[in-house]
Amino acid sequence: MTASLDCPGTEGWxxxxxxxxxxxxxxxxxxHLQLCPACxxxxxxxxxxxxxxxxxxxxxxDPTAAPTxxxxxxxxxxxxxxxxxxxxxxxxxxxxxxxxxxxxVLGTLGGYEVLEVVGQGGMGVVxxxxxxxxxxxxxxxxxxxxxxxxxxxxxxxxxxxQAAAAVCHEHVVAVHGVSETGGWSG
Amino acid sequence: xxxxxxxxxSLLVRLxxxxxxxxxxxxxxxxGPLVYNYARKQGLQDADAADLGQEVLxxxxxxxxxxxYDPSRGSFRNWLFTVVRRxxxxxxxxxxxxxxxxxDPATQQLLEQHPAPAPDEAEWEAEWEDQVFSWACAQVRKDxxxxxxxxxxxTALEGQPTxxxxxxxxxxxxxxxxxxxxxxxxxxxxxxxxxxx
Numbered sequence: 229m230t231a232s233l234d235c236p237g238t239e240g241w242x243x244x245x246x247x248x249x250x251x252x253x254x255x256x257x258x259x260h261l262q263l264c265p266a267c268x269x270x271x272x273x274x275x276x277x278x279x280x281x282x283x284x285x286x287x288x289x290d291p292t293a294a295p296t297x298x299x300x301x302x303x304x305x306x307x308x309x310x311x312x313x314x315x316x317x318x319x320x321x322x323x324x325x326x327x328x329x330x331x332x333v334l335g336t337l338g339g340y341e342v343l344e345v346v347g348q349g350g351m352g353v354v355x356x357x358x359x360x361x362x363x364x365x366x367x368x369x370x371x372x373x374x375x376x377x378x379x380x381x382x383x384x385x386x387x388x389x390q391a392a393a394a395v396c397h398e399h400v401v402a403v404h405g406v407s408e409t410g411g412w413s414g
Numbered sequence: 415x416x417x418x419x420x421x422x423x424s425l426l427v428r429l430x431x432x433x434x435x436x437x438x439x440x441x442x443x444x445x446g447p448l449v450y451n452y453a454r455k456q457g458l459q460d461a462d463a464a465d466l467g468q469e470v471l472x473x474x475x476x477x478x479x480x481x482x483y484d485p486s487r488g489s490f491r492n493w494l495f496t497v498v499r500r501x502x503x504x505x506x507x508x509x510x511x512x513x514x515x516x517x518d519p520a521t522q523q524l525l526e527q528h529p530a531p532a533p534d535e536a537e538w539e540a541e542w543e544d545q546v547f548s549w550a551c552a553q554v555r556k557d558x559x560x561x562x563x564x565x566x567x568x569t570a571l572e573g574q575p576t577x578x579x580x581x582x583x584x585x586x587x588x589x590x591x592x593x594x595x596x597x598x599x600x601x602x603x604x605x606x607x608x609x610x611x
Contacts, residue, residue, distance in 0.1 A: 247596060261591070282571050303446060
């Protein structure tokens with residue numbers, strides 16, 4: 229009888245309460261608990277106070293038994309399939325900004341007050357900015373830091389802007405200008 | 415499989431890593447249903463609530479990437495609520511404009527006499543409480559067998575006698591007792607992990 233009263237150590241308890249336990253381990257626990265009031269007591273204390281959960285259960289029933297709203301299921305799948313959280317923009321990626329004291333302004337670029345980062349890709353970053361001179365909001369695309377040093381990449385960037393500027397269509401963004409500031413393409 | 419759940423703060427920090435798909439999955443499992451169910455209770459149709467949920471969760475994840483999470487400035491779910499509230503009011507004003515353009519004046523007048531209830535913080539808190547429970551149950555349910563879950567639910571939460579439940583599930587009374595304790599301990603740890611101080 230003394231052998232079966234060999235109580236499990238901290239690790240044993242941890243695995244028991246984490247639900248991560250092989251069936252044969254679980255049967256050993258069963259046998260042990262039948263014989264050991266001390267361990268039973270310890271387990272009771274670890275899982276005391278069922279009342280809060282009873283209140284929940286009375287109000288909501290078993291949430292795992294209720295069918296989930298199909299639109300919610302679709303939403304969660306859609307979110308999961310998305311590429312996850314948007315890539316955070318590293319401060320280093322906004323290397324071209326000059327500091328600004330205005331609240332809500334990330335920094336300035338030429339005559340524009342940059343307000344936020346709209347998107348980011350391999351080629352560059354797209355910013356939302358305000359042009360005080362004309363009192364309008366604009367989108368600014370800046371070539372990525374990694375490519376800014378390459379003359380070829382800068383030429384390609386400028387050619388792309390010229391090609392887009394030649395198109396006038398409601399589904400194509402109107403290009404207001406392309407320029408290089410401080411040696412970088414913008 | 416059954417690691418100790420991370421604290422909220424550490425989940426939000428992990429969210430900043432775009433490679434950490436597991437953090438994103440955990441994040442949407444907890445907060446996705448919260449935003450969706452709250453929007454539904456605020457009177458949105460299911461498709462609109464889903465659009466709002468998608469917009470809010472992506473926006474929030476983007477912000478977490480840029481801002482250090484600072485619990486001293488208030489809890490994460492209060493911050494989330496301000497985002498939800500703002501999106502809801504944008505959604506409502508957009509709908510208002512649309513209705514004004516098409517509906518007949520009498521109907522429109524009637525609608526304006528019964529404005530949608532203002533988003534209420536107490537309702538948000540209640541929705542959060544419900545979601546904490548539903549989420550914790552769903553997490554545990556993935557890790558235990560059906561009979562373990564039933565043994566827990568019927569004895570701990572419904573107060574059925576252990577012997578009867580054991581007989582009906584084909585388990586020993588000790589196994590039922592073990593299930594009851596183990597599942598509750600795990601649920602409590604999960605709930606603790608998402609409740610902010």
